[in-house]
Amino acid sequence: MNDAVKAGAYLHHMVLRSPDPAKMAVFYADVMNMPARQEGDVWICEGPMRRMAFIAGDRGLASAGFACRDADALAMMRARVEAEQLEILPPEGHWFGDEAFGVRDDDGNLVVFGLSSHQTASKGVRGPLQHLTLASRDPDAIEGFYVGKLGFITSDYARASDGRTLALWTRSNHEHHTLACFRRGRQGIDHFSFEAGDWSVLKEWCDRMGEHHVPIVWGPGRHGPGNNLFIFVEDPDRNWIEISAELEVIYDRPSHTWPAEDRTLNMWGKAIYRD
DSSP states (O other): HHHHHTOOOEEEEEEEEEEEEHHHEEEEEHHHHEEEETTTTTTEEEETTTTEEEEESSSSEEEEEEEEESSHHHHHHHHHHHTTTTTOOOOOSSSSTTTTTEETTTOOOOEEEEOOOOOOOOOOSOEEEEEEEEEEOOHHHHHHIIHHHHHHHHEEHHHHHHHHEEEEEEESSSOOOEEEEEEOOOEEEEEEEEEESSHHHHHHHHHHHHTTOOOEEEEEEEEEETTEEEEEEOOOOOEEEEEEOOOOSSSSSEEEEESSSHHHTTTOOOOOOOO
């Protein structure tokens, strides 16, 4: 049943719509150490183990690409999607090949599964693209899609006293979460995260933000679910970027439910609440 986990799927790249793709590319090139290039109408930024593309449009998520372990794992994911009778969509063509395929979740977000191609080694501060967190009016439907239809596993919940799901964290490999969701009055991106590895690398990122005069809008702190250290900054489109370290690795444990309180989102201090 847990096909996404068996496939070892991980967040490989993201494609964002922006009113000013060139401005976004400059920011990610300079601040996030992801050199930019333009291919037609698409701006592409790549750094060590992180890949982003920007296209013109209203601010939002165009697609998120998850790479599978190998061709057999990708075939297993495709078979799962076909068994669930989901519409199979063509992938965007920035990194994955013709073997890739896409599906849309209940909120209309396009998720693409494919195989990673070799990336030329590049220098710079570490920080692979690590997870995507969605905003949704119905996080239970998001869980139903990713867990019920694609075979992710729910690691943790945050629930209100009346039982409503306020947030959930799901995984498609051994990391605590590769896709999460917060209940909000809108749909799309809540935030996305780059993994710094450990506290010393997170401090390097903090220093880098200071050098580029980019304020840290939340953190440093430590989340309850996932136990990861974090900072948050904003890009020119005011997307929240999280840089985190020391995310929990899970091999076998049941999901846990956290209360709706500050310590769930930040064990060191105040939380940023959504709706």
